[in-house]
Amino acid sequence: MKKITRILTALTAAAFLISVSGCGNSTAVTEENYAFNPDNQAYWREVLQKYRKDDSVHQVMLVRCTEGSNAIVQFYNKLTDQNNAWTLLFETDAYIGKNGTGKTQEGDAKTPLGDFGVQYAFGILNNPGTALDYVDIKESTFACDEDCEFYNQLIDLNETEHDCKGEEMFIYTPEYNYGIVTDYNAENEYPKGSEIFLHCKGAKVFTGGCIAIDEECMKTVLQYADPGMRIIIHEEYKTQETAE
DSSP states (O other): OOOOOOOOGGGOOTTOOOOOOSOOOSOOOOTTTBOOOHHHHHHHHHHHHHHHTOTTOOEEEEEEEOSTTEEEEEEEEEEGGGTTEEEEEEEEEEEOBTTOBOOOSTTSOOBOOEEEEEEEEEESSOOOSOSSOEEEOOTTEEEOOSSSTTTTSEEEHHHHOOOOOSEEGGGOTTTTSSEEEEOTTTTOOTTSOOOOEEEEOOSSSSBSSSEEEOHHHHHHHHHHOOTTOEEEEEEOOOBTTTOO
């Protein structure tokens, strides 16, 4: 798999210190590959500028949804000892919802657009050293998607005694080897949508609405992530082959 050695021209402003390391296997998102949309590029720059000035945020993940169930993910870490400059830890391809973006309700297989925080991490595998609270996924762990008091929550059947018909998380490996729960629908309002995670890729080239990246990338995210991390999901321009 190809490691990324260059970055978006649109984000190489002097305000950011950029370096690339670690995982990644995408083709760099460049003006040559995509139909350039200045509005989208301005949006990404504004996000990074906004959170550069926010001392509570040390990591930002940009999820640049290209077309269909495809996206480019860029993971930035703030260098507080260098005037809060951003360093790009990796850029990689990702999968999003089977039906693309624009989530509005449970089961629509879409990924929500917006700016989201993180709640806690989880995994079938052992905690790789994250600063986030970490939930060990066991055979009794379910992600509840039912209209009940446990909606949009990870629950342990041994503790709740809820006869959950939701997602039996332990059987989904490698998808749930590592993951992060976003704060989408933090009020747990049914049927607004549930279980919007950042997690590892599996065999499918799409998700039910989550963001999926390579396992090594997911592990890297966990090793850097703290409770102030932001995940920004936004539509990107289309490839030259499909752009009008």
